[in-house]
Amino acid sequence: MKRVVIGLSGGVDSSVAAYLLQEQGYEVIGLFMKNWHDDTVTISNECPWLDDSNDAMLVAEKLGIPFQTVDLSEEYKERIVDYMFNEYEKGRTPNPDVLCNREIKFDVFMKIALDLGADYVATGHYCRKGTLEKDGESVYQLLAGVDGNKDQSYFLCQLSQEQLAKSLFPIGELTKPEVREIAMSLDLVTAEKKDSQGLCFIGKVKLPDFLQQQLKPKEGVIVEISNDLDIYKETEQSFASEEEKLAYLSRKIDYKVDLGKIVGKHQGAHYFTKGQRKGLGVGGTIEPLFVIDTDVNENVIYTGQGKAHPGLFKRALFVTNDELHWVREDLAVANGETMEVLARIRYRQALEKATLHKVELGMYVEFENPQSAITEGQFVAWYFEDELLGSGVIS
Template sequence: MNKKPRVVVGLSGGVDSSVAAHLLLEQGYEVIGMFMKNWHDESVTISNECPWMEDSTDAMLVAEKLGIPFQAIDLSEEYRERIVDYMFSEYEAGRTPNPDILCNREIKFDIFLKAAQKLKADFVATGHYCQKGSISKEDSTVYQLLAGADTNKDQSYFLCQLSQEQLEKALFPIGHLQKSEVRAIAKKLDLITAEKKDSQGLCFIGKVRLPEFLQQQLKPKKGRIIQIPEELSVFDRYQVPAGVSLDELDDATLDGIAFPIHYSQSQGKTIGEHNGAHYFTVGQRKGLHVGGTGKPLFVIATDTRENIIYTGLGEEHPGLLRNALFVKNDQIHWIREDLKLEIGQTARYEARIRYRQPLVGATLIQRENGLYVLFDSPQKGIASGQFVAWYQGAECIGSGTIF
């Protein structure tokens, strides 16, 4: 008698993972539900937005209803080391981290996967809206990370740092469905999570007050808010020179186009005060508390060393827009290792720098010092520390941390 393949489902207490577990049962898998407890400190969580105890109970009730074994695992120590400490250090350095992407790479498809393998699981599954494909190549299989069928919920961007080894062991049972279909299935099964709202905020922590969260380690520190006039952003030097092929650009020109813009205090005027440059990120509009500017004010750069925030007026301020970005060699990640660019090679893809952002055409140029991503149109609020992901159609090919 053939043994059923065993899969451990990360039951979060939400509707997506609940339906994922049900679908796997229907497909003939032996299913185990596991709840990950990754956060204890509720002092910074906005009340009742994502209380882990309620989520754990809901996950347990779903497992009971589906008739599958259930257990909880405490990964809070690993989560603090790999995600929270990373967040603090990134903000302190003036960069903008994406904990959800790291959480998938470091927790769900690493620590959690290893815990599942101790239970002799063949796979782990989550309620992500994405799909998995595969291509046979000679003696091996190449796995593909594909967008979810629900374009409004596609979460492939959050999984853009997964490796071939992680994808091999991953299942995404609801990726072919629309959110409305997932809720309809949960309702038909009378699952407690059928009408439950989607969780928001930091992966596993919930909706937090970010300044209070950061203040656990990064202390408030008064500094100046400086407004930079449009004409001083020198936007022209961030354009590709007319009539020049991208292949012909030298590294110095690419650096000028792709590296973050740096301002000096003498370029603008002081218009207000803030409580710490490390609490702000490029593209941010809220939290500046500066009135009487007419147009909305946006953060266009931060200097955590001098504790200064540079701002610009309006969404079209040139300091808010960039045509390109750079990824250091050690931060480049190819999901499709067989498509990796060698030094001197270029390739055309579509790319995005944040979740749900429409994909835009981009040219990738691999040079000795790293990867340059040049967009077909200027991108708003490119922030160091965030991730750029590039796609070929519905397939996510690779990603990198923005310099």
């Protein structure tokens, strides 16, 4: 019997995943990851991780599998929380869920599991793993989950071949309703439990409250930029090269306060992100205001009216070499080469047609249609059909 350590989160997905592994004949061990215990930032006096670990323990008991809790809060603080504050300070918007998978679940946690003699680590993610033979070697594929509504392959976009080799995703072939049905039939305590919201593992935390602990509030102005500004009217230019054109399409517009009008005040540009509509506290406009850019150095937020504001849209983005990652290293694009793919810049966004252009310093992702709120610090992931090939941090 091969041994599998499953990350039991106290949710329905990992509960059913554990049961399915048992059914497939694996020896299953359940581990709950405690990644946070700073109660000063949880909003309510609920203690979500305690409830979750209790539920995980009850599920393990019901299934008759060994269970223990591992405390990874130190590693989590170093690798996720500090990184997040760092990114926000630079005016970028990180994705803690993607990092949590790369750094915690499939690294720190995986090492603990392998030390326990595990052959594999399993999670309750809605995605699938494929295996190909290529030149006598096994190549692992990260495939979208069958449930298009719940597919979580995007969150695993930073995994490596070594990590995939040791991973199992038991519920990837199922839909969410099927997973709930199995949990109900087994009478699991998690069967009707709501999906967890909020930061990966931190429980019910309001992000601004959380950030305010480290990043001190600092008053600045909110500027509204009109949608008929001259910079948006530039016609098709002629470029000396394809790379020059891509650099132009992915450029960051250099907004200045005198390009628009001051319409309000805010408590810190680093609390806001592109495309954000809530929390601006400015009324009286015909259409709602959206954040089109933030300047953390000058502490200014630039906004525009309506979700069709031209300041929200771009056709291309850039990823630097050191933030470029291929799940399928064997398919990596070489300098000067291009590749037609489907790509997304956020979880649950529909896949969009795009072309990868590899250049000396990194890679451009050029979309067929302009994309709204391309945000620095977030991940772009690219696919061929239902296979995720690689990803990168938007620079």
